Amino acid sequence: MSFPRYPEYKDSSVEWLGEVPSHWEIKKLKHVSPELTVGIVVEPSRLYAEEGVPALRSLNVKAGAISLDNLVFITQAGHEFHSKSRLRAGDIVAVRTGQPGASAVVPQELDGCNCIDLIVIRRPTIGSEQFLCWYLGSEPALLQFSIGSGGAIQQHFNISTAAELIVAVPPLAEQTAIAAFIGRETGKIDALVAEQRRLIELLNEKRQAVISHAVTRGLAPNVAMRASDIEWLPEVPAHWRTVQVKHLARLGEKTFTDGDWIEAPYITNEGVRLIQTGNVGVGVYKEQGFRFVSASTFEELGCTEVEPRDVLICRLDGPVGRACLAPDLGGRMITSVDNTILKVAEEVAPEFMVALFSSVPWLAWIDALCRVGGGFRLRVSRSQLGELRVPLPPLSEQISIARYLDSQAAKWAALAAESQRAIDLLQERRAALISAAVTGQIDVRAIANRVAA
Numbered sequence: 001m002s003f004p005r006y007p008e009y010k011d012s013s014v015e016w017l018g019e020v021p022s023h024w025e026i027k028k029l030k031h032v033s034p035e036l037t038v039g040i041v042v043e044p045s046r047l048y049a050e051e052g053v054p055a056l057r058s059l060n061v062k063a064g065a066i067s068l069d070n071l072v073f074i075t076q077a078g079h080e081f082h083s084k085s086r087l088r089a090g091d092i093v094a095v096r097t098g099q100p101g102a103s104a105v106v107p108q109e110l111d112g113c114n115c116i117d118l119i120v121i122r123r124p125t126i127g128s129e130q131f132l133c134w135y136l137g138s139e140p141a142l143l144q145f146s147i148g149s150g151g152a153i154q155q156h157f158n159i160s161t162a163a164e165l166i167v168a169v170p171p172l173a174e175q176t177a178i179a180a181f182i183g184r185e186t187g188k189i190d191a192l193v194a195e196q197r198r199l200i201e202l203l204n205e206k207r208q209a210v211i212s213h214a215v216t217r218g219l220a221p222n223v224a225m226r227a228s229d230i231e232w233l234p235e236v237p238a239h240w241r242t243v244q245v246k247h248l249a250r251l252g253e254k255t256f257t258d259g260d261w262i263e264a265p266y267i268t269n270e271g272v273r274l275i276q277t278g279n280v281g282v283g284v285y286k287e288q289g290f291r292f293v294s295a296s297t298f299e300e301l302g303c304t305e306v307e308p309r310d311v312l313i314c315r316l317d318g319p320v321g322r323a324c325l326a327p328d329l330g331g332r333m334i335t336s337v338d339n340t341i342l343k344v345a346e347e348v349a350p351e352f353m354v355a356l357f358s359s360v361p362w363l364a365w366i367d368a369l370c371r372v373g374g375g376f377r378l379r380v381s382r383s384q385l386g387e388l389r390v391p392l393p394p395l396s397e398q399i400s401i402a403r404y405l406d407s408q409a410a411k412w413a414a415l416a417a418e419s420q421r422a423i424d425l426l427q428e429r430r431a432a433l434i435s436a437a438v439t440g441q442i443d444v445r446a447i448a449n450r451v452a453a
Contacts, residue, residue, distance in 0.1 A: 003442035021440040030163035035122035039115035053079040055114040092121040128175035181444040232365030246386030255343040259335035283358035306333040311342040317378035321366030323357035351402035
C-alpha cells in the first residue's frame with residue numbers, strides 16, 4: 001500500500017533528516033520537554049525480590065509499550081529517598097543503555113513507581129506524548145542515539161545527549177493523527193508477526209512430538225509394546241533393550257567422562273579448541289565464541305580429547321541433560337567440565353542418542369530429578385546420568401530413526417526459515433512506516449479523516 005506525501009516540503013537543515021513538511025518545526029528535545037531526568041541506580045540492599053514499590057528497568061520498556069514481566073521492587077525507604085525518579089502517568093521513559101531509543105508512555109496504573117537507569121521525559125510541550133514516544137523509537141532518533149553514544153559496542157547516552165536530540169514537530173492535530181495511524185498500522189503488523197511466531201512455535205512443538213515418538217516407540221505404526229524398567233518411560237517396543245547410559249560407552253579409558261576443568265589463565269587465542277556448555281544446544285552444536293588452550297596445557301592437565309561425533313551431554317540447565325554431536329572443527333578439541341563426553345560403543349548410533357537426549361520425556365525427567373532437594377541451580381552429575389536407563393533399539397533401527405529425523409529436520413528448518421524471513425520483512429516495514437510517519441515523509445491526515453468518518 002502506498003501513502004500520499006505532503007504537498008510542500010522544506011530543508012530541515014539537518015543532514016540525516018533531509019526534508020520535512022514546510023509547516024513543521026525543528027526543535028531540540030530540551031526545548032520540547034522542560035524536565036529531563038535519569039532514573040536511579042539502586043543499591044542491592046534497597047531491592048526487594050517480590051514486594052515493595054515497582055521500579056521499571058530497561059528490559060521492561062519495549063517499542064511503544066511497557067512490559068511488567070521481570071518487574072523488580074525497591075523498599076519504601078528507597079522509594080522515598082529517590083523521589084526524583086518517581087514516575088507519573090504520561091511520562092515517557094526511554095532506554096539509555098544497550099539499545100537506546102526504545103521508549104514507552106507510563107500508564108495510569110504505574111503512576112508513582114520508580115525507574116532504574118532510564119531517561120524520563122516529563123510534560124512535553126509539543127502536546128502528544130505518544131507521538132514523541134514513537135519518534136524516539138524511530139530510525140532517525142536511533143541514529144542520533146548511536147552518534148551520541150560514540151558508536152560504542154555497549155551504547156549508552158546521558159541527559160546531555162538526550163537534550164540535544166533533534167525532533168521534527170508537526171502541529172498537535174497532526175501529532176495525534178500520526179500517533180493513531182502508527183498505533184493502528186503497527187498493530188496490524190504486530191498481529192501478523194505474532195502469527196508467524198506462533199507458526200514457528202507449532203513447528204517446534206511438532207518437531208519435539210515427532211522426535212519423542214520416534215526415539216521411544218520407533219517408526220513402525222503397530223509395534224508390540226512391553227512394560228519398561230525405565231523410570232521416565234512406562235513402555236517400550238517389545239524387541240528393544242534398555243541399558244544404563246554408562247553402558248552405551250565403548251570399552252576403554254575416558255569413554256564416559258566429564259570434560260576438563262579449564263581455569264581462565266589457561267585460555268588462549270589458538271591451539272586446542274575448547275567447547276563450552278553454551279555450544280551444546282538441544283540436538284545441535286551452536287557456534288558462539290572461540291576459546292582454546294595450548295598444546296602444552298593439554299598435555300600438562302591430561303585433557304580428554306573430544307572426537308567428531310562424540311556425544312556431548314550438558315549437565316547444566318538450558319535445559320539440563322541436552323546433548324549434541326561434537327562437530328569436526330578441523331583440529332583437536334576438548335570440552336569444559338560441565339559437559340559429559342560419551343564415546344559410544346559399536347552397537348550404538350550417536351545420532352540416535354542425541355535425538356533421545358533431545359526428547360521431551362528425557363529432558364522433563366532430568367529436570368524433575370535435578371529439582372529434588374530444591375537446589376539453586378539445575379545440575380546433574382555424571383554418576384546420576386550414568387545410572388539412568390534408556391531405550392536402545394537394534395543398531396539398524398537406530399540408524400533408520402536418526403535418518404528419518406534428519407530428513408524431517410530439514411523440512412522443519414525450511415518452514416521455520418520461511419516464517420522468520422516473513423517476520424524480518426514485517427519488522428523492516430514496521431520500522432520504515434514509523435520513521436516515514438514521524439518525519440513527515442507520508443501524509444496521514446486524509447487517512448485519519450477516512451478512519452474517523
